[in-house]
Amino acid sequence: RVVVKKFMKQSEILLNYLKFNSLxxxxxxxxxxxxxxxxxxxxxxxxxxxxxxxxxxxxxxxxLSNYLECLEITNENFIEIFGTNFQSIIHSNxxxxxxxxxxxxxxLKNIQIQKIISNMSEITYKEADxxxxxxxxxxxxxVILEGELxxxxxxxxxxxxxxxxxxxxxxxxxxxxxxxxxxxxxxxxSYLNTNTPPCIxxxx
Numbered sequence: 498r499v500v501v502k503k504f505m506k507q508s509e510i511l512l513n514y515l516k517f518n519s520l521x522x523x524x525x526x527x528x529x530x531x532x533x534x535x536x537x538x539x540x541x542x543x544x545x546x547x548x549x550x551x552x553x554x555x556x557x558x559x560x561l562s563n564y565l566e567c568l569e570i571t572n573e574n575f576i577e578i579f580g581t582n583f584q585s586i587i588h589s590n591x592x593x594x595x596x597x598x599x600x601x602x603x604x605l606k607n608i609q610i611q612k613i614i615s616n617m618s619e620i621t622y623k624e625a626d627x628x629x630x631x632x633x634x635x636x637x638x639x640v641i642l643e644g645e646l647x648x649x650x651x652x653x654x655x656x657x658x659x660x661x662x663x664x665x666x667x668x669x670x671x672x673x674x675x676x677x678x679x680x681x682x683x684x685x686x687s688y689l690n691t692n693t694p695p696c697i698x699x700x701x
Contacts, residue, residue: 500569521547526565531557595660629677638662644684648675
């Protein structure tokens with residue numbers, strides 16, 4: 498059963514009020530989504546928020562309209578609607594959000610992002626695996642779909658929804674300040690080789 502949630506104007510939606518495994522589709526109204534107090538997008542009627550926002554603890558959601566009404570769709574609802582294709586839909590949305598949140602790639606058109614996503618591959622790493630930048634991730638853009646990684650200098654943690662490697666598109670000489678990642682828990686990564694033809698669309 499789909500649950501209807503209602504919020505009033507100018508109220509801030511507390512993320513701990515939302516279910517982590519649910520997607521919220523806006524039926525009426527408009528919200529502002531901020532990341533670390535910086536506005537990243539506005540969501541309107543027919544658009545969604547919630548389940549695919551990475552780093553939930555860093556997001557703020559504010560109601561802009563006089564009234565907000567949204568539909569709460571749980572994982573169970575999704576499975577009923579989309580069947581076994583459910584997981585691929587979630588992963589596709591995580592990748593789309595990652596590109597839209599990227600400082601370098603956020604200006605891509607939807608058709609460009611969709612073409613990139615359709616050409617990405619997936620790989621799974623076990624807990625305690627070590628992923629080296631070279632050769633494992635050399636010339637690749639990757640998005641974490643599940644799990645958590647930490648850089649070998651222990652300064653950076655990468656979680657679900659984060660993108661890495663886009664710097665290479667604008668600077669081929671770019672070298673990250675660490676040589677690899679340690680897998681903290683089972684991790685699924687989606688990646689695209691930046692030397693393959695699909696990446697040409699980035700420059701359209």
